[in-house]
Amino acid sequence: MDVAGLTLCAAVEGLRKKTYSSVELTRAVLDAIREKDGALHAYLSVDEEGALRQAAAADAARAAGHDTDLLGIPVAIKDLINVEGQPCTCASNMMQGYVAPYDATVAARLRAAGAVFAGRTNMDEFAMGSSSETSAFKVTRNPHDLERVPGGSSGGSAAAVAGGEAIAALGSDTGGSIRQPAAFCGCVGLKPSYGRVSRYGVTAYASSLDQVGPMTRTVEDAAVLLQTLAGVDPHDGTTLDTPVPDYRAALVGGVRGLRIGLPKEYFVDGTDPEVMACVRRAVDACATAGAEIVEVSLPHTEYAVAVYCIVGTAEASANLARFDGVRYGHRTSRPASVFDLYARSRAEGFGQEVKRRIILGTYVLSSGYYDAYYGRAQKVRTLIRRDFTEAFERCDVLFTPVAPTPAYRIGERCEDPLTMYLGDTFTVPASLAGICGLSVPCGRTAAGLPVGLQILGPAFGESVVLRAGQAVEQEVRA
Amino acid sequence: MSRYLVTIGLETHVQLKTLTKMFCGCSLTFGEEPNTNVCPVCLGYPGALPVMNREAVRLTVLSGLMLGCEINRHSTFDRKNYFYPDMSKDYQISQNTHPLCLGGGVTIETPEGPKRIRINHIHLEEDAAKINHYAQFSGVDFNRCGTPLMEIVSEPDLASPDEAMAYLLALRQQLVYAGVSDCNLEEGNMRSDVNISIRPEGQTEFGTRVEIKNMNTFKGIHAALKYEIARQLAVVRGNGTLVQETRRWDPEQGETQSMRSKENAHDYRYFPEPDLVPVALTDVQIEAWREQLPEAPAARRERMMAEYGLPAYDAGVLADIRENADFFEAAVRASKPGMGKAVSNWFMTEVMRLLAETGQPVGACALTPAALAELVQLVEEGVINGPTAKELLPELFHEGGMPAARVEARGLAQVSDDAALHAFIDQVFRENGKSVEDYRAGKKAAAGFLVGQVMKVSHGKADPKRVGRLVAERLATRT
Numbered sequence: 001m002d003v004a005g006l007t008l009c010a011a012v013e014g015l016r017k018k019t020y021s022s023v024e025l026t027r028a029v030l031d032a033i034r035e036k037d038g039a040l041h042a043y044l045s046v047d048e049e050g051a052l053r054q055a056a057a058a059d060a061a062r063a064a065g066h067d068t069d070l071l072g073i074p075v076a077i078k079d080l081i082n083v084e085g086q087p088c089t090c091a092s093n094m095m096q097g098y099v100a101p102y103d104a105t106v107a108a109r110l111r112a113a114g115a116v117f118a119g120r121t122n123m124d125e126f127a128m129g130s131s132s133e134t135s136a137f138k139v140t141r142n143p144h145d146l147e148r149v150p151g152g153s154s155g156g157s158a159a160a161v162a163g164g165e166a167i168a169a170l171g172s173d174t175g176g177s178i179r180q181p182a183a184f185c186g187c188v189g190l191k192p193s194y195g196r197v198s199r200y201g202v203t204a205y206a207s208s209l210d211q212v213g214p215m216t217r218t219v220e221d222a223a224v225l226l227q228t229l230a231g232v233d234p235h236d237g238t239t240l241d242t243p244v245p246d247y248r249a250a251l252v253g254g255v256r257g258l259r260i261g262l263p264k265e266y267f268v269d270g271t272d273p274e275v276m277a278c279v280r281r282a283v284d285a286c287a288t289a290g291a292e293i294v295e296v297s298l299p300h301t302e303y304a305v306a307v308y309c310i311v312g313t314a315e316a317s318a319n320l321a322r323f324d325g326v327r328y329g330h331r332t333s334r335p336a337s338v339f340d341l342y343a344r345s346r347a348e349g350f351g352q353e354v355k356r357r358i359i360l361g362t363y364v365l366s367s368g369y370y371d372a373y374y375g376r377a378q379k380v381r382t383l384i385r386r387d388f389t390e391a392f393e394r395c396d397v398l399f400t401p402v403a404p405t406p407a408y409r410i411g412e413r414c415e416d417p418l419t420m421y422l423g424d425t426f427t428v429p430a431s432l433a434g435i436c437g438l439s440v441p442c443g444r445t446a447a448g449l450p451v452g453l454q455i456l457g458p459a460f461g462e463s464v465v466l467r468a469g470q471a472v473e474q475e476v477r478a
Numbered sequence: 479m480s481r482y483l484v485t486i487g488l489e490t491h492v493q494l495k496t497l498t499k500m501f502c503g504c505s506l507t508f509g510e511e512p513n514t515n516v517c518p519v520c521l522g523y524p525g526a527l528p529v530m531n532r533e534a535v536r537l538t539v540l541s542g543l544m545l546g547c548e549i550n551r552h553s554t555f556d557r558k559n560y561f562y563p564d565m566s567k568d569y570q571i572s573q574n575t576h577p578l579c580l581g582g583g584v585t586i587e588t589p590e591g592p593k594r595i596r597i598n599h600i601h602l603e604e605d606a607a608k609i610n611h612y613a614q615f616s617g618v619d620f621n622r623c624g625t626p627l628m629e630i631v632s633e634p635d636l637a638s639p640d641e642a643m644a645y646l647l648a649l650r651q652q653l654v655y656a657g658v659s660d661c662n663l664e665e666g667n668m669r670s671d672v673n674i675s676i677r678p679e680g681q682t683e684f685g686t687r688v689e690i691k692n693m694n695t696f697k698g699i700h701a702a703l704k705y706e707i708a709r710q711l712a713v714v715r716g717n718g719t720l721v722q723e724t725r726r727w728d729p730e731q732g733e734t735q736s737m738r739s740k741e742n743a744h745d746y747r748y749f750p751e752p753d754l755v756p757v758a759l760t761d762v763q764i765e766a767w768r769e770q771l772p773e774a775p776a777a778r779r780e781r782m783m784a785e786y787g788l789p790a791y792d793a794g795v796l797a798d799i800r801e802n803a804d805f806f807e808a809a810v811r812a813s814k815p816g817m818g819k820a821v822s823n824w825f826m827t828e829v830m831r832l833l834a835e836t837g838q839p840v841g842a843c844a845l846t847p848a849a850l851a852e853l854v855q856l857v858e859e860g861v862i863n864g865p866t867a868k869e870l871l872p873e874l875f876h877e878g879g880m881p882a883a884r885v886e887a888r889g890l891a892q893v894s895d896d897a898a899l900h901a902f903i904d905q906v907f908r909e910n911g912k913s914v915e916d917y918r919a920g921k922k923a924a925a926g927f928l929v930g931q932v933m934k935v936s937h938g939k940a941d942p943k944r945v946g947r948l949v950a951e952r953l954a955t956r957t
Contacts, residue, residue: 080524080525081525082524082525088524088525090524095524098524100524101518101523102518102523104525199525199527200525200526200527201518201525201526202525203524203525204524204525204753206752207752207753208752234529235527235529236527236529237527237528237529237530237753237754237755238527238752238753238754238755314749315749315752317559317747318557318559318567318568318569318747318749321559321561321567321568321569322522322523322524322566322567322568323524324561324563324568326563326618327521327522327523327566328523328524338562338563339561342561362747365559365747365748365749366745366747367745367747370747370749374749
C-alpha cells in the first residue's frame with residue numbers, strides 16, 4: 001500500500017473497515033521511510049520494532065472492540081518530545097545517546113489513544129532555527145525541491161508528512177516552527193493557543209511561547225489530532241482548564257458570514273509577489289464564498305521580531321542551563337574543575353545558533369541591561385497582545401501570509417541570521433500574543449513551491465480557525 | 479577609642495512541613511539513601527515542569543499571618559540563575575519581586591526591655607541538593623532538591639549576637655506554634671545567612687556589609703557573629719578598610735573566611751518564571767487561613783495568667799511549647815474551678831521532669847490531661863498524699879490509665895482518721911523512746927524523725943500534715 005496520499009481520517013476508516021491492519025499500515029509507513037528518507041532526511045531515528053509492536057497491540061485492541069480516532073495510526077514525533085525509552089536528542093550533540101525516562105503528556109495521550117510512534121523527526125537544534133539546518137545531525141530536504149529547506153524548526157515533521165513518509169506528525173511552535181515549515185512543505189500545521197496543549201515533557205526552548213501542535217495533510221486531520229492533544233494537564237500549570245470543543249464538528253459551516261480581517265501591516269512591500277498573489281487568491285475565494293473582508297491594523301507588528309529575540313532567548317538561556325554535563329547528555333572528558341566541566345561540556349555539546357541565543361538571552365537579563373531589554377520587551381509584548389484583542393473585536397479570524405517567501409535554498413541564509421529571524425515576522429506576533437494560528441496550503445509558485453496561508457484566531461479559538469481553514473482547503477485547490 | 483555599633487540582619491530559611499516537594503510529588507524524608515526521592519521534575523530533566531505545591535503556599539501565608547505580615551494578593555515566582563551542581567535546573571525557582579508576605583516582625587526580650595525586630599518580607603523557594611565530598615570525587619544527593627523553603631528576611635534591626643539569638647528563638651517558637659515547620663536544626667530545617675556591619679557611634683550610615691554563610695546551628699551563628707564583630711573591629715581599628723564580601727563560617731577553625739568579593743558577586747539574572755502562573759489569593763481565602771492560626775505564644779502567656787491566676791513565670795514556661803500549653807489547658811478544663819496553679823505545679827515539676835528524662839514530647843506519653851487533672855484533684859481533696867501522688871505519676875506517664883482506679887485497687891488512700899493515726903503514733907513512740915527523750919532534751923529535729931517513722935509504719939498512707947500536728951501535740955503533753 002502507498003501512504004503518500006493517505007490522510008489520517010482515511011487511514012482510520014481503512015482500519016475500521018479492515019481494509020488493512022495497523023501492522024500493515026505501520027509497515028507501509030516504515031517502508032516509505034526506508035525508501036525515501038535517504039533523500040529527504042526527515043527522520044533522526046526510527047524504532048521499527050517498537051512501532052510494529054505498538055501496531056500489533058492496536059490491532060489486538062481493535063479486535064477486542066476498542067476504537068479511537070488514532071487507534072493504530074502511526075504518528076511521527078519531533079525529536080524534542082519525550083517518549084519513554086526512545087531517544088530525544090533535540091537534534092543536538094548535547095543529547096546524543098540520551099534515552100527519555102518518561103512520556104511527555106502529549107506522548108502519553110497519543111499512547112492512551114493507541115497511536116503508534118512512527119519515528120523521531122529532525123529539527124533545528126533545540127528548535128532554534130527556521131530551516132532545520134541547525135540540526136547537528138542532518139539537513140532535511142524540502143520534498144518539493146530537494147535543494148531547498150523544509151523550513152523549521154519542525155522541518156522533519158513537515159517534510160515527512162508532505163513527502164509521504166508519515167501520515168501525521170507532531171511539531172512544536174515557538175515563533176512559527178509549525179506554521180512556517182508546513183507552509184514551505186505544503187502541509188497543514190496548527191499552533192494551538194498557549195495553554196491549550198500541555199508542554200510537560202517537551203524540551204523547552206522558550207517556555208512562555210512553546211506549544212505542541214499537529215502537522216497533517218488536511219485540516220480535518222489536524223482537528224482530529226488536536227482533539228487528543230488538547231486539554232488541561234495537572235503536570236503543566238500553564239494549561240487552562242477550559243472545555244475542549246469538538247473540533248471536527250466545528251469544521252462544517254464554511255466561511256459565509258465569517259469576518260476575515262486583513263492586518264495591513266502584513267500586506268506590505270517586501271513579501272514575495274507570488275506568495276502575496278496566492279494569499280490574495282485565498283482571500284478572494286473566501287469573499288466569493290460569502291465571507292466579509294475587513295481591513296484591520298496591528299500597529300506593533302514591526303517590533304514583534306525584536307521582542308521575540310529578547311523574550312525567547314532570555315527564557316532559553318535559563319531553560320538550556322540544565323544541559324551542564326552533570327546528570328545527562330554530553331560530558332567533556334577529564335574536566336579540571338566544575339567550571340571547566342560546564343564550560344567545555346557546553347562548548348562541545350551546543351551548536352553555533354544555540355550558543356548565539358544563549359549568549360543573547362544571558363545578556364538581555366544581565367544586571368544593568370534588564371530594564372532596557374527584557375523589561376521593555378515585556379511591555380511591548382503586552383501591546384502586541386492588545387493589538388490582537390482589539391483586532392478580534394472587528395473580525396473573527398485574520399488572514400496573512402505565513403512567511404514572506406517560499407522555501408529558500410539550503411545554505412542561502414546560514415550566514416545571515418538576521419534575515420533568517422526576519423523570515424518569522426508574520427508568525428512571531430501570534431506566538432507572543434498566545435493566540436492560535438493555522439498554516440494551510442493556498443497555492444504554489446510558478447516553480448511549484450507551496451505557499452501557506454496563515455489563519456489566526458483569538459486565544460482558544462481553534463474551532464473558528466479550523467473552520468476557516470477547512471473552507472480555504474475546499475475553495476483553493478493547491 | 480570610639481565605640482562601634484553593630485548592625486545585623488538575618489535571612490532565615492525554614493523548611494515547611496509539607497508531605498511533598500515544592501514543585502513535584504516526591505515525598506520529603508530525611509536520611510534516606512541518596513537519590514531515591516527524585517523524579518524528572520526535581521532532577522531537572524528536559525521537558526519537566528514545576529507544579530505549585532498549594533500547601534507550601536498556605537504554610538507560608540500562615541507564617542506571614544503569625545508574624546504580622548501583609549499578604550500579597552498577587553504573588554509571582556522568578557528564576558534565579560546560577561550554575562552549581564546542587565541546583566538541577568541550574569536555576570532556582572524563588573520569589574524576587576512579589577513575595578507572598580511583606581513586613582511584620584518579632585518582639586524579643588533584651589536587657590533594655592522588649593524590642594521589635596522588623597521583617598522585610600517572606601518568600602517561598604525550593605531548596606538545593608546536598609553535595610557530599612569524598613576523597614576522589616563529589617556526589618550530589620537530590621533527595622533534598624526541591625524541598626519547600628520559606629526565606630524570612632529581617633530588617634537590619636539586630637544589634638548583637640545575643641539579639642540575633644533571641645530573634646531566632648522567638649521566630650522558631652512562633653513557627654513551631656503555627657505548625658508550619660518542625661524547625662529541627664539537626665535535619666537542617668532552619669538555616670540562616672547573616673549580614674553584618676559595624677559603624678562608629680554617631681554615624682547614621684551603615685558600615686560595609688559582610689554576608690556570612692554556612693552556619694548550621696544557633697550556636698554557630700552566635701560564634702560566627704562574635705568572631706566577625708571582633709574581626710571587623712580589628713580591621714577598622716588597625717586603620718584597615720572593610721570590603722563588601724561574602725564570607726564562610728568554618729566551625730572547625732572557628733573563623734570566617736572570604737568566599738567572594740562584591741566584584742565577583744553573582745549576577746542572578748532574575749526574571750519571571752514562565753512555567754508558573756501567579757499565585758492569586760482572595761481576602762476570603764486569607765481570612766479562612768487566619769482562622770486556622772493558633773494563639774501566639776505571648777498572647778497565650780498573658781491569657782493564661784489572667785484566666786488561671788498563674789504567675790508570669792509559670793505561664794511563660796507553659797506557653798513556651800504549644801503542646802505543653804495545650805495539655806495544661808486541657809487538664810485545667812478537666813479539673814474543678816480554681817485548680818490552675820495546682821495543675822501548673824504538678825505539670826511544671828513532675829511531668830516536665832519525666833518529659834526531660836524520656837526526651838519525649840508530651841503527646842507521646844501515656845499520660846492524659848484527664849488523668850493529671852484527677853491526680854491533682856485526689857491530692858487537693860486529701861484522698862492521697864503528695865508522696866503517693868508522686869509515686870503514681872510515673873506509672874500514669876508510662877502506662878496510662880486513671881489514678882482514682884489505681885488508688886482504689888491498691889488501697890493507696892491516705893489515712894486521716896485520728897484513731898488510726900494515734901495507733902500508729904503509739905507504736906512509734908513505744909519503739910523510739912530514745913528519740914522522744916532526745917526531743918525533750920532539746921533536739922527538736924527528732925520530731926521530724928518521729929513523723930517519718932509514723933509515715934513509714936502507715937506504709938506512706940498517713941496524712942503527713944495531720945501526723946505532724948498529732949506528733950507535736952503528743953510531744954507537748956509529756957505523757
